Amino acid sequence: MKRIALLFAAAMVLSGCGSTVVSSNPNSEANLGVRNGFESFGLTGTDFGFAANQAVEQFLEDPNSNKPSGGRYVVALDDVTNDTTFDVDTRDLTSQMKRKMRMSGRFIFTASVGSERQDMIGEARELSRSRLMDQSTVAQNNTVIAPELFMYGSIRQNTNVSGDARKQRLDYSFDLSVVDIDTGLIIFESYVPIDKTGSNKNFAW
């Protein structure tokens, strides 16, 4: 019974400690000193905000992000894959990135192709056959601007367990690459890691 009592006491202590997740994201509530701030193994809005900021900063630091002929690059957003163990909507990342990139004045995104392709661009041109429409207001053919670059990437996750099996660390990485469509070359990339450490009691998802 003594052994069980000791186990019980240890369990009380451990169960109190085990629920804490520590994040490497400097903007996490806990790292900003928010009392009882929320943190989880999964990716939070704060994580997506941090990753988007970091990725765009890395892009902008690269000299290749300046269009040699001046003006703005037309970019198509391609596949950004969620390769984690959590159901994540990658638009939580890409929508913030697109906004920041557009605000930099160096990029503009197209909705004519890629993962954000809008059928309306084609459908609106079919109105040229409609007798209902004022044909001078119908979008013309040969006006859609083709992309010069496309962006793709993934959110990946590796799980590592400590030697005593008490802790697990989820290593997230936000990997994004921008490809020059003319040459096929990757002209700039970003890599943003976020680690989360906590109890190994349960699977993190």
Added chain:
Amino acid sequence: MPQINKIRNKIQTVLSVSLISAALTGCGSTGVKQQDAQYLYATGGYNAVAANYLNDKGELDTRGSGLETLLVSGKALHDSGNWEESSKAFELAEKELAWKADTVDTPAEIGKLLGTTMTNDTLASYNGKIFEGVMLDYYQALNYLMMGDESSARVRFNRLQERQRNAETQLRKYTETLSESTDDVAAENQEQNLAIQKARNETETELQKGLAALPADIKANEIRNPAGDLLGAVFRGTSASRTDKMGGVIEGMIDSAATKGVSSESRELARKLETELKNQNTNHVFVIFEDGQGPSIEEFRVDLPVFLVSQNVLYSGIALPEFKPGTPVHRLVRVQNGAASESLSTVSDINRIASLEFDADYEGKVAKAVASSVIKTIAQGVINNQIDNRAGNELLGFFMKTAVAATQSALTKADTRSWYNLPDSIRFGVLPRSSDQKMHLTTESGDTIALVNLPAGNSDLLVYARRASANGEVKVYAQELPAESLASEL
């Protein structure tokens, strides 16, 4: 008058004990449901089995169900092609299968271990098995693939990989934990320890009956499900995402299946699949065939010699789980599409996967069951001595002793809960997709298992077939890869 009241009180006591006994007998019983479901499978009613878990609107209805029912319902719905409701059932089951380290370090776990030692395991909620977590993620990945949701399928394949990696460690810790909890029970006092040891010595051969049907030469790493690795590789190799092909993930999955496969044929298949996935010029048909009904657990009883504990007891039995191997339907399955033909390879033997864990914790369960029975039988002897001293009526005393024995008998139960509607084995094959849409699945002797028309097209295709029993129907589904819309039933 006082004499009548005395007799009335005693009768009430007898009735109370009997009612408790009857109530306890009902707790945790799953045998009837299990047999019913197996009968329905045997007669080929995938939809009939699945209907048990749906309401009038065709939505999942497993309110208040425990983990075992959620797992069984998830698979039943999966078998019937109801991928969405199946995924909902598995989603609920997953919440209860999140445990990973399996160490005794929470008050609830300690309480549960103590509680079930004195009663029986079926009175505690079902925690599931390690391999069941692996199978759950496998079927969830397949569910989403068949729904045409690649993003969700990828998440489930990733979870499966993490579970597979963790499974061996978890199995070891689970075994250690059981062993430690058994030591705690056995250490209560010297008299009990002696009786427990005697009981073991007298009945050791009978106690090992539960292991008699286990497959031979099982290795710890077989707790992985190689079909999950191979299907994961197929998924990444054919998905719409270019990043799925990067980073050597596919090669890692193939390597795992190739090095840990159950047979040389499955290891060869893994290497063949690796070659085929690299061959971008040919489109393929990937065939998964789930054969037969998987293993289950039944209860058997062993009577401990009563003289070991006390002469004044009527019941001193213990109940233990017995591994019942699954029932295969076909020894061999051949598949033909156009000119290409080949035998499917058995890549996952569910008997081996499930038996590994059963084997690991069996000794702990035997020790716990014997210790528990000895403690309860000693208590029964004490109560019966009191009845002899106070009943004053031989017949009434006999009734009371019978009630006490019945209570102990009712409390003596083996935990037979398991995910009993898994297949016996999972077979896999890959062949070039022909312009001839006919696909023929045959037995070793050429008898038709299924003859189906594949959908027109020339992309990669996943064909998923299930046959639970020799007389039952065969379900065949097809999904174009990359998976972008709902799979069709052929």
